[in-house]
Amino acid sequence: MNPAPLVPAVGEVVEVRPETASGDIKTLRVRLPEEDRFSFRPGQCAMLSVFGVGECMISISSPPTRPEELEFSVKRVGRVTAALHELEPGECIGIRGPYGNGFPVEELRGKGLLVVAGGIGLAPLRSLVNYVVDRREEYGPMRIVYGARTPQDLCFKEEIFRSWPGVPQVEVHLTVDQGDEEWTGPVGLVPSFLEELAPSPEGVVALTCGPPIMIKFVLEALQNLGFDDHQVLTTLELKMQCGIGKCGRCNIGSRYVCVDGPVFSLKELRQMPAEY
Amino acid sequence: MKLVRGSDMLRWLRRCGEGRRWVVPAKEDRHWLFAERDGPVVFPPDYRNATVGPKGWLLPRSEPILYYRWTGGRVSVTPAQGWRPQVIYGVRPCDLKAIALLDSIMASEPWPETQYLTRRAHTVLVGMACTAASSCCFCTSMGVHPAESYAADLMIYPLQGEEYGVAAFSEVGREWLAQLEGEEADAAFSPAVPALSLPMPTSLEDLPGWLERRFDDPGWQRLAWRCLSCGLCAYLCPTCYCYGISDVDRGGAGRRVRWWDACTLPDFSRMAGGHDPRPTTTERVRQRIMHKLAYHPARQGEILCTGCGRCIEYCPMGIHLPAALRLLGGDGR
Ligand SMILES: Cc1cc2nc3c(=O)[nH]c(=O)nc-3n(C[C@H](O)[C@H](O)[C@H](O)COP(=O)(O)OP(=O)(O)OC[C@H]3O[C@@H](n4cnc5c(N)ncnc54)[C@H](O)[C@@H]3O)c2cc1C
Ligand code: SF4
Ligand code: SF4
Ligand code: FES
Numbered sequence: 088m089n090p091a092p093l094v095p096a097v098g099e100v101v102e103v104r105p106e107t108a109s110g111d112i113k114t115l116r117v118r119l120p121e122e123d124r125f126s127f128r129p130g131q132c133a134m135l136s137v138f139g140v141g142e143c144m145i146s147i148s149s150p151p152t153r154p155e156e157l158e159f160s161v162k163r164v165g166r167v168t169a170a171l172h173e174l175e176p177g178e179c180i181g182i183r184g185p186y187g188n189g190f191p192v193e194e195l196r197g198k199g200l201l202v203v204a205g206g207i208g209l210a211p212l213r214s215l216v217n218y219v220v221d222r223r224e225e226y227g228p229m230r231i232v233y234g235a236r237t238p239q240d241l242c243f244k245e246e247i248f249r250s251w252p253g254v255p256q257v258e259v260h261l262t263v264d265q266g267d268e269e270w271t272g273p274v275g276l277v278p279s280f281l282e283e284l285a286p287s288p289e290g291v292v293a294l295t296c297g298p299p300i301m302i303k304f305v306l307e308a309l310q311n312l313g314f315d316d317h318q319v320l321t322t323l324e325l326k327m328q329c330g331i332g333k334c335g336r337c338n339i340g341s342r343y344v345c346v347d348g349p350v351f352s353l354k355e356l357r358q359m360p361a362e363y
Numbered sequence: 364m365k366l367v368r369g370s371d372m373l374r375w376l377r378r379c380g381e382g383r384r385w386v387v388p389a390k391e392d393r394h395w396l397f398a399e400r401d402g403p404v405v406f407p408p409d410y411r412n413a414t415v416g417p418k419g420w421l422l423p424r425s426e427p428i429l430y431y432r433w434t435g436g437r438v439s440v441t442p443a444q445g446w447r448p449q450v451i452y453g454v455r456p457c458d459l460k461a462i463a464l465l466d467s468i469m470a471s472e473p474w475p476e477t478q479y480l481t482r483r484a485h486t487v488l489v490g491m492a493c494t495a496a497s498s499c500c501f502c503t504s505m506g507v508h509p510a511e512s513y514a515a516d517l518m519i520y521p522l523q524g525e526e527y528g529v530a531a532f533s534e535v536g537r538e539w540l541a542q543l544e545g546e547e548a549d550a551a552f553s554p555a556v557p558a559l560s561l562p563m564p565t566s567l568e569d570l571p572g573w574l575e576r577r578f579d580d581p582g583w584q585r586l587a588w589r590c591l592s593c594g595l596c597a598y599l600c601p602t603c604y605c606y607g608i609s610d611v612d613r614g615g616a617g618r619r620v621r622w623w624d625a626c627t628l629p630d631f632s633r634m635a636g637g638h639d640p641r642p643t644t645t646e647r648v649r650q651r652i653m654h655k656l657a658y659h660p661a662r663q664g665e666i667l668c669t670g671c672g673r674c675i676e677y678c679p680m681g682i683h684l685p686a687a688l689r690l691l692g693g694d695g696r
Contacts, residue, residue: 092474093428093608093621094442138431138438138619139612165635179438299638326634328608331474334624335605335654336632339640340575341661346473360578362650363640 092331095136095181096123100174101156108239112207113172114148114160117180125185127151128192129215130322130350133184134330135159137170144327144345145171146211147185152221157182160210160242186330187349190215190294190320198292199227203305205277205297206235209242211322211349212296216246220254227256230286234262234277234301238270260284278304281312288314296322299363306353319353323363339363364520364528365545369405372519372527372543376452376489377402379539383487384449386420388413403452403489411497412671416458416601417451421482422465424598425622428478428608432616443618446482452489457502457671459490459513461601466514467663468604487535490515493555499672501685504561507669510554520552528552557670561685564692567666571657574691578649582690587644589680590627596651596682597625599673605631626650652687 102116119125127147136142143165149158163172174180192215200219204212219226231251235241241261252259262273262280273280278301293314295305302321309319325337325344332346340360342348351359367375380402388410389398395413397420427443454462466483469476493500493509502509512518516536520528528550531540565573597603607624611617624631627647633639641647659667674683 091428091442091477093476093478093619094440097438097440136610136619138433138440139610139617141610142608142619168635178436181438181440324634325640326632328606328624331476332471333469333474333476333604334607334621335626336607336624338650338654338658340653341658360575362646 092183093329095134095142095183096120098123098157098180098182100176100178100180102176103174106160106242106244110163110172112160112162112240112242114158114243115171115174115180116149117157117159117182118155119157119182123182124154126154127185128189129218130189130211131185131187132211132330132349133157133159133182133186134327135161135167135171136181136183137167137174138179138181140170141167142181142328143167143171144186144330146214148210148213150214150217150221152218160207160213162207184330186345188347190350192218195292196225197227199290200229201286201291201293202229202231202233203277203281203293203295203297203309204231204233205301206240207242208295208297208301208322209233210296212294213243213246215294216251220251220257223255227290229257230284231257231259232262232277232281232284233259234264234275234280236264238263238267276304277301278308281305282308285312288312288318292318292320294320299324309353316354316357317352320350321353321356322349323351323356324349325363364530364548364550365540365543366522366548366550367527367529367543367545369525369527371545372529373403373405375543376450376539379542380450380487382448384447386417386449386451388453397451403450406453406491411493411495411500412455412458414673414677415599416461416671416673417454418458418461418465418601418604420449420451421462421486422479422604422606422623425620426478427618427620430616430618434615443478445478446485448485450487450489453491453519454488454515455491455493455671456509456511456513457500457507457669458601459488459515460502460507460511460669461671462488463514464602464665464667464669465604467665471663487517487539488515490518492518492520492552494521494553496555496557497672497676498558499675500555500557500670501559501561501672501675502670503557504559504563505666505668505670506567508554509557510552520550522550522552526550559672559675559685561670561688564688570666571660574653574657577691578653580691582687583649584645585690586682586687587648590644590648590682591680592627592629592644592647593679594625594628596674596678597627598623599677600668601671601673602655602667602669626654648682648687652684656684
């Protein structure tokens with residue numbers, strides 16, 4: 088254990104990949120010194136920092152089955168995320184973690200998975216998807232439903248268009264709010280697209296992440312499709328500073344999103360005050 | 364307990380605490396606060412408790428977490444060593460209980476806060492039982508007792524005139540006490556009777572549930588109308604510990620600091636892009652009170668208020684737990 092939990096390790100940025108045409112989302116590939124590496128589970132996060140600017144919480148978007156390097160996919164929305172976007176290969180980055188509960192990969196074993204994501208919300212789920220791809224025989228069929236504003240805004244294009252659809256028992260369904268000249272796929276919002284696809288809840292767990300408004304309607308859609316509250320997992324986002332349950336910032340009722348979350352079942356969510 | 368005269372007690376304490384920083388109640392202008400001084404002191408008869416408690420000597424108002432320096436595109440990071448051996452002297456039971464609460468929070472898994480815990484481990488706490496209450500004290504309503512030791516290593520009980528009783532409650536405390544020449548005796552100590560007895564709408568055990576059922580009560584809004592969002596309540600409260608973290612850059616080098624924050628301040632939970640789960644004063648005042656009386660009890664089994672009365676005495680707008688319970692209880696609406 089790190090003797091001072093708020094002091095990050097210093098890693099090195101190995102690669103920076105823009106995900107979207109506008110460049111508002113970039114994936115950083117990062118290498119930590121051997122002694123600072125940690126094991127983690129899909130859905131966990133790390134506090135990234137640019138020394139002199141600050142820290143922010145970002146999901147680990149690479150899977151634990153590929154532990155040599157970590158990937159983080161960052162949407163530029165403010166001070167720290169802008170500074171992260173300016174990093175170049177070879178530069179230093181602060182990392183501490185892993186934080187949060189992550190997805191319950193043991194409990195999910197043997198089950199079918201329905202992954203529903205919007206925009207940058209695919210980042211934490213991408214870790215899970217690749218984990219399942221790497222341990223394919225341990226899980227049931229996996230359906231990925233993913234949407235973004237425009238085709239240009241879809242992240243992880245190599246995976247969603249090429250590698251994932253080629254994996255046995257993996258289906259990828261893409262939608263965009265607004266098409267362009269080249270787009271021949273479905274156009275529409277994720278929740279209604281999901282209801283049209285009408286996946287069966289039989290033996291399946293649904294996992295969702297995206298903008299709050301999308302999550303809200305996806306949860307409704309899943310309910311209409313017959314998914315039970317305990318079959319639905321979602322990730323929540325609250326402002327964070329410490330990431331270790333000590334700064335009193337990220338609570339919803341008596342739960343701290345940084346240590347008890349960010350993954351909650353719909354069943355748990357219903358017992359929490361609607362303050363998120 | 365050992366019986367001892369005041370002057371002998373101070374001499375003994377000073378000797379035991381040799382080499383440590385002394386943090387004691389000190390008066391600055393109108394207000395008492397805990398400050399670094401040469402050694403322990405005798406309290407004037409009208410002293411009750413400090414406006415600013417000893418919290419900041421364990422969880423400083425602002426403190427470095429680390430120092431960083433950039434050289435040739437590489438950064439070197441040095442963790443801060445923010446502790447010095449210290450004695451905090453004259454801590455009242457409500458504040459001792461508050462420190463015990465902070466201890467359990469900072470030690471909680473999965474990420475114990477080693478910076479706090481290290482400083483804490485180098486601190487000797489000398490408590491002082493209360494013989495008289497101030498006009499806002501309500502400790503006993505919160506299950507806190509004015510003669511209890513809680514986090515203290517040593518406890519001092521003022522008896523008659525110049526006479527004091529001293530008892531030890533930890534390894535260090537017993538080591539120190541062994542060096543005190545004094546008569547072993549069971550002296551009767553008559554503790555203060557708190558000025559206020561809070562009329563509780565329900566038992567302390569049922570309070571979290573009682574409040575959770577009132578999450579949407581219009582009383583919260585009534586309370587919030589008056590709140591100035593000044594944050595004073597959190598700064599003065601001995602059990603408030605919320606903090607923020609930011610970098611202070613001096614061009615190529617600097618430090619990462621953590622600083623006291625307050626959930627009643629407008630930016631506390633505001634996220635990038637503007638979304639705020641607690642967008643108005645109503646949610647923020649509710650958060651402060653619910654955290655103390657409902658959320659923390661649900662999480663760690665204890666109420667996060669020790670009845671020290673500071674929020675009653677110092678909130679400029681009279682917003683405090685008794686006021687909240689009254690408004691939510693129905694009367695005064
Ligand atoms: C569990 C979790 C996982 C996340 N995963 C990702 C991810 O994979 N990719 C991604 O792009 N974003 C992710 N975010 C959101 C990301 O943390 C914020 O966008 C980021 O903190 C904004 O920081 P900023 O300095 O750019 O913004 P500013 O508005 O300048 O924020 C100032 C500070 O406030 C805090 N803060 C502000 N907004 C948020 C927020 N939404 N969540 C948490 N802290 C906040 C941060 O500490 C930040 O440094 C995640 C958030 C959480 C809580
Ligand atoms: S409750 Fe009182 S002390 Fe606290 S922020 Fe509001 S006005 Fe200030
Ligand atoms: S809430 Fe008020 S009475 Fe309770 S410990 Fe804090 S300042 Fe003291
Ligand atoms: S981020 Fe500090 S308590 Fe969760």
